[in-house]
Amino acid sequence: MRAVVYKGPFKVAVEQVPDPKIQHPNDVIVHITSSCICGSDLHMYEGRTAAQPGIVFGHENMGIVEEVGPGVATLRKGDRVVMPFNVACGFCKNCERGFTGFCLTVNPGFAGGAYGYVAMGPYTGGQAEYLRVPFADFNALKLPKGTEHEEDFALLADIFPTGYHGTELAQVSPGESVAVFGAGPVGAMAAYSALIRGAAQVYVVDRVPERLQKMKEIGAIPIDFSKGDPVQQIRNMHGGDGVDKGIDAVGYQAVEPGKETEAPATVLDAIVQIVNPTGILGIPGLYVPTDPGGVDPHAKQGRLLIPFGKLFEKGLRLGTGQCNVKRYNRYLRDLIIAGRAKPSFIVSHNTPLNDAPTAYEKFDKRIEGYTKVILKP
Amino acid sequence: MRAVVYKGPFKVAVEQVPDPKIQHPNDVIVHITSSCICGSDLHMYEGRTAAQPGIVFGHENMGIVEEVGPGVATLRKGDRVVMPFNVACGFCKNCERGFTGFCLTVNPGFAGGAYGYVAMGPYTGGQAEYLRVPFADFNALKLPKGTEHEEDFALLADIFPTGYHGTELAQVSPGESVAVFGAGPVGAMAAYSALIRGAAQVYVVDRVPERLQKMKEIGAIPIDFSKGDPVQQIRNMHGGDGVDKGIDAVGYQAVEPGKETEAPATVLDAIVQIVNPTGILGIPGLYVPTDPGGVDPHAKQGRLLIPFGKLFEKGLRLGTGQCNVKRYNRYLRDLIIAGRAKPSFIVSHNTPLNDAPTAYEKFDKRIEGYTKVILKP
Amino acid sequence: MRAVVYKGPFKVAVEQVPDPKIQHPNDVIVHITSSCICGSDLHMYEGRTAAQPGIVFGHENMGIVEEVGPGVATLRKGDRVVMPFNVACGFCKNCERGFTGFCLTVNPGFAGGAYGYVAMGPYTGGQAEYLRVPFADFNALKLPKGTEHEEDFALLADIFPTGYHGTELAQVSPGESVAVFGAGPVGAMAAYSALIRGAAQVYVVDRVPERLQKMKEIGAIPIDFSKGDPVQQIRNMHGGDGVDKGIDAVGYQAVEPGKETEAPATVLDAIVQIVNPTGILGIPGLYVPTDPGGVDPHAKQGRLLIPFGKLFEKGLRLGTGQCNVKRYNRYLRDLIIAGRAKPSFIVSHNTPLNDAPTAYEKFDKRIEGYTKVILKP
């Protein structure tokens, strides 16, 4: 089959690779209809990870069940499904409590597995014609037959639940004020989720005009940090007060207002400032324990200077970590089906699989409006 | 001052009564600008309680602070405020945990107090020109100055939080399906709150066409129980399945589909049927331990035949009781201010205080569209 | 193999039945070392269910893995395991949220499955030499090798988690006062669990002196309801006040103080009386939707007269249903291993499988101290 193969920094190719096969009774093979490129794919693409050439990318996958292992109980050939980016077993100590992003079974020696990602286990990615899905009863979410909502459902693999996860970590409740840092796909989905959950005000901080415009369209309040300290801007708009909850949808590649160099703790710093005492920080934005490209020796080990004294004084709580997609995807799917959520407003391009190299290049450079690309095999 | 005084079954009058005075350092006197008539006022009006003539009605009160006791810390003359219908102390074992509807201090021998209501303590009602508010720092919620959102804010005293309470008792979460029984003011607010909280589908059961029409307008799915078993209707519309959560906003004066006589457990019965195993029932609709007008000797003592075996088999949970308004009113106020909630769509009439007798009569008969009346002293 | 087979009301026999076989890749076969007789087995034994002769009893099973299906990932021959009485898939909408007692997969048309129980699916019981365990990675909890804690671990299949479930439904927290109705195995385990969770006072209501004595030994406060109204007794001992939480570990076969005839709602009635406003009721005691032996036509349909008006006035919440054993068994196991829980104080007899008929008879009659019997195949 054809698949997007990593060839080295800033280089991917669409190549022939072996078709996946049923390896275990609980596997299914899915014929991919949509597979998105994720911002985290760019970490590998840019050579900022330990990824070796040869990896097939793609962890945001949906399609049609093509073949079913003999142990699978609830899936049939022809079922339309979307898979969480996490690969999980469903029965370990973490999965049984809903922490499917930290499965202890699928990636021995580490808590958590994923498709097509360095160090996340032996699971080939889905930017390809076919995908093997292990523990398929657990890892495939059924969708209504047909082609309706294809873009919306594709976002259930990662980006919609991941944004929602930020609001869950921050325990966003009706009537609260929320500050979201970052209006990329995760931040946009976090802001959108905060509104779905009934937040009163959702401030979203970014500097890309198109992103900020989109946030305004969904009912959030855009804050352009290129125009001044975002903390002060939010306070000014919020009657001088801070906010109830904060979400960091940026992660360790943050840049300071007015500068271009990375300042990996700058969003954490701002979020501690803007959230009121007793508040909660939800941090779906990625931080990593080893970062070869870190700005200093501490950052290379994932050690960041955090205003911990201030955080304590305010009595803040915070939650971090990869999204446990399966905890949310069923309910977010039902919102889409009911017509009460339409996350696909962030999708910028649908692209044939064969054009993946160009799509990666443009997405990485954020040119021509490439913000969220769905590959169509 | 003038006030609405209960004279006996089906009779109220606007009469001169003594002005309220500061009785305790923590009191304030509020000049009432809006005071709603509540469906539960009709229980007294109809003579179905132990209420004696002479009671001043009114527990849904808002206005302007007129006089401030020497112990009050945060209120000033001229502040615009809305009061929860509950009177609460703020420091007893129940209040300190947020159960302000079950205060142990303000109504000795009973858990909970209210303004202008039989057996709820010595607190004169607010369908009058002035109101004494005890423990005022705790019991008055400040509002923005001016007259904006007057109708919306008036609903913060009871009906909006009470509807919301139903969704909180049922723990309604984003993406869930919900069945609300009753589209009167409480049911309408419960359905509205379920949508604010991100429910996927909200089915609302009633038989009054205007109410059902309003539910459709806000995005809920109307179910007319005069056209057939509501449980079956919802199942038919929901793919044969039941729903995740159920809210009983009717209470003990329920009537069976197709009949006119009271069947006090009929909604409880339906809600147990329509909610799926593992679901939760939120029951803000009123049930009482003594009901002189009960349909049988058991009902007169508040004993109802409940399908408890089925409830157990399904592993259902349920929550009941008066709303702890203070737990929600601040956040619901902020949704109104932010323009993200506008509950006043249920207000049918603004009426001068002097016209209260007519308003009570028409509201009791549900004629001329009297669904929610605000008295303006 | 030999197994305990139901022959009709008040009759079981140990007979030869076919050995279980691996039927599905995710199955294991377990060589049973301990299988308890449960109070709910007596419902079938007494002919009070639709159970037909031929059923092999036994849903409280532990043993050694004998054979492993090709889809099983984490179990090996020789592993010592205990199985929840629930049979569950691990991936349906209910299982994925931890409601393994309400699995939608294993018993089509019903929410929940179990071994050796009428209407709970095609799963042969474990009062036998061998047991087939479906979805074995999910349904078998590993235990330390050897024979230590055999009795304690055997109780992890049902009775210890079920008692604990009562405290979880009631959300028992440190420092609270709790009333437990029933000091049979479930009630004893509920009281024991309440103490483990840090309750301040645990009142336990029963009338069997030996049971009450045992409750006193573990630190609970025994209340003998044959000596007077238990509600009044608890109030007298509790400074005139009610308690924070209540647990009904009796269920529908309750008898009224001073009488011998069943009064299926008497415990529900008492628990509503004794729990303070804002409290929570945990109801692990069984209630059924159809009871051929019910005391009246309503009871036969599982409809009970509940003091619902009082329940509402107090703002009580309640939770019901079968225990989701898998939610608790891992943690309760770890308490046993750490020496901080020793639930086996309730085990009265270890009996060879061949003596099951006698054990059933004596347990049913509650004679010779038969309170909890473990069959040893």
Place this chain on the structure above:
Amino acid sequence: MRAVVYKGPFKVAVEQVPDPKIQHPNDVIVHITSSCICGSDLHMYEGRTAAQPGIVFGHENMGIVEEVGPGVATLRKGDRVVMPFNVACGFCKNCERGFTGFCLTVNPGFAGGAYGYVAMGPYTGGQAEYLRVPFADFNALKLPKGTEHEEDFALLADIFPTGYHGTELAQVSPGESVAVFGAGPVGAMAAYSALIRGAAQVYVVDRVPERLQKMKEIGAIPIDFSKGDPVQQIRNMHGGDGVDKGIDAVGYQAVEPGKETEAPATVLDAIVQIVNPTGILGIPGLYVPTDPGGVDPHAKQGRLLIPFGKLFEKGLRLGTGQCNVKRYNRYLRDLIIAGRAKPSFIVSHNTPLNDAPTAYEKFDKRIEGYTKVILKP
């Protein structure tokens, strides 16, 4: 009256100061019977804060109500009471949600107030004969009359709830494994609380033999960090695995194993290492936003190098901040009354108020077994 007055670094004196008076209708005056010296008093005593000479120390206060303001509803002269160290209003946005450690009313411009502490508002301390208690209905917890449990109840002002707060922030549940760093008063109370809540294993890290011995006596597992890396020691004892939950009861004055110089993030670092993915960190140990004695310029501003990448990779959550004493003190009191908690095992000395200077000196030097001192006016 006599009171302990701060005179400058390492110097306190017992001097005559004016008697406190009722200043507000909601005040009471308490005749102090016990007032503990807290580890956080030593921060001021050592001159490591902005405290100016003249402050009367003492925030862990209990005694007998002497005089009652006219607005007080539930206290009477002669009532025995213990006060949370927090001063709180009971009605602000934070207090009404139970965050009484972050009251917005009592210390304008800051969230939170306390007695006798720099920057915590104008509330004179209770290491004196009398204490003024504002908002007394809210801030005084009634105790049984008499003198029983005096030492245990005195610990309800701060140290027992603060330790318990650590277990609450970490959401310690029955059967879990917990690592507590620090066996001083807060750490000892955290470990004790974890056991009360039903933890399976509680590892406690310290290097003072007497403290470790005490931890062993209550059922915890002592870990002497002077004998090697505590993270490795715990793993070795815990089957190679980490633990479910971690509590930092040390704070910013931590020292590294084997060294004597402060390393303010060393406990945070260790706790991130030892807690398993999906775990929670409870951090009652104090961190401050400005520390004149900090080891480097960052530490002086409360900025610490945290292994944030690892924390994220593990998906950890954490909670910080001063204890909201009122959330717990009622329930912990009831455990003491019931004989199920006896926290006074950590009290080392009862000392006349006049001997406070010596007690401060010895406690600061941790000599002669001075670990927890109660001053008796």
